[in-house]
Amino acid sequence: xxxxxxxxxxxxxxxxxxxxxxxxxxxxxxxxxxxxxxxxxxxxxxxxxxxxxxxxxxxxxxxxxxxxxxxxxxxxxxxxxxxxxxxxxxxxxxxxxxxxxxxxxxxxxxxxxxxxxxxxxxxxxxxxxxxxxxxxxxxxxxx
Amino acid sequence: xxxxxxxxxxxxxxxxxxxxxxxxxxxxxxxxxxxxxxxxxxxxxxxxxxxxxxxxxxxxxxxxxxxxxxxxxxxxxxxxxxxxxxxxxxxxxxxxxxxxxxxxxxxxxxxxxxx
Numbered sequence: 146x147x148x149x150x151x152x153x154x155x156x157x158x159x160x161x162x163x164x165x166x167x168x169x170x171x172x173x174x175x176x177x178x179x180x181x182x183x184x185x186x187x188x189x190x191x192x193x194x195x196x197x198x199x200x201x202x203x204x205x206x207x208x209x210x211x212x213x214x215x216x217x218x219x220x221x222x223x224x225x226x227x228x229x230x231x232x233x234x235x236x237x238x239x240x241x242x243x244x245x246x247x248x249x250x251x252x253x254x255x256x257x258x259x260x261x262x263x264x265x266x267x268x269x270x271x272x273x274x275x276x277x278x279x280x281x282x283x284x285x286x287x288x
Numbered sequence: 289x290x291x292x293x294x295x296x297x298x299x300x301x302x303x304x305x306x307x308x309x310x311x312x313x314x315x316x317x318x319x320x321x322x323x324x325x326x327x328x329x330x331x332x333x334x335x336x337x338x339x340x341x342x343x344x345x346x347x348x349x350x351x352x353x354x355x356x357x358x359x360x361x362x363x364x365x366x367x368x369x370x371x372x373x374x375x376x377x378x379x380x381x382x383x384x385x386x387x388x389x390x391x392x393x394x395x396x397x398x399x400x401x402x403x
Contacts, residue, residue: 154384154402158387158399161398161402162398164401165397173394175387175391175394176390177386177390178381178386178390182381182383185383186383186386
């Protein structure tokens with residue numbers, strides 16, 4: 146297994162911002178000095194969260210943050226003016242979540258075929274009766 | 289070529305002054321000097337990289353320079369004109385320093401978590 150690279154201070158800051166957005170469930174606004182800095186920061190934020198989104202690194206909060214939020218670049222009029230980055234909720238996901246009842250689907254419908262098979266086999270295992278325990282004097286302890 | 293440590297204070301004063309000057313006016317190129325041969329300009333640019341390495345080896349010797357190197361990404365460039373070659377140095381704020389400077393409240397909160 147390849148050794149994991151140490152995370153730079155810059156990436157730690159980005160991950161902390163993703164986590165803050167997820168835990169507080171609020172949209173954050175970050176100011177950058179110019180357009181190129183804002184673009185570079187946005188790319189860095191996505192690069193930092195990629196291993197968590199892909200499942201290469203295990204952190205449920207960050208994985209869910211990547212699912213739930215996006216980084217939106219609010220452009221200023223001039224390139225050298227301060228630009229803003231906004232950690233916003235993913236609009237499509239919020240809308241689809243709200244439409245669950247109207248569409249008539251539930252959480253089970255979101256599962257893929259492999260996941261359904263796993264769930265079914267788990268249900269079968271759970272439904273199976275436990276083997277009857279045979280009590281013999283040999284296995285009982287004398288007090 | 290491998291570098292050997294030497295005190296940052298023993299580097300040419302012109303280089304130390306140029307770095308401080310460039311950091312005062314970020315994103316603006318500061319002229320380090322004019323040269324008739326490009327090799328000489330390249331040698332001085334290499335000296336700045338060596339200085340950065342030496343400062344990083346022991347940050348306590350010149351904490352002010354260490355702060356500048358942490359806060360800025362110092363880049364050199366060489367331009368050619370009819371007299372010879374000019375060496376420029378530009379201090380560009382790093383993404384982290386830019387974030388801390390422009391988002392003080394958010395930075396305090398985030399840095400308290402990661403440090």
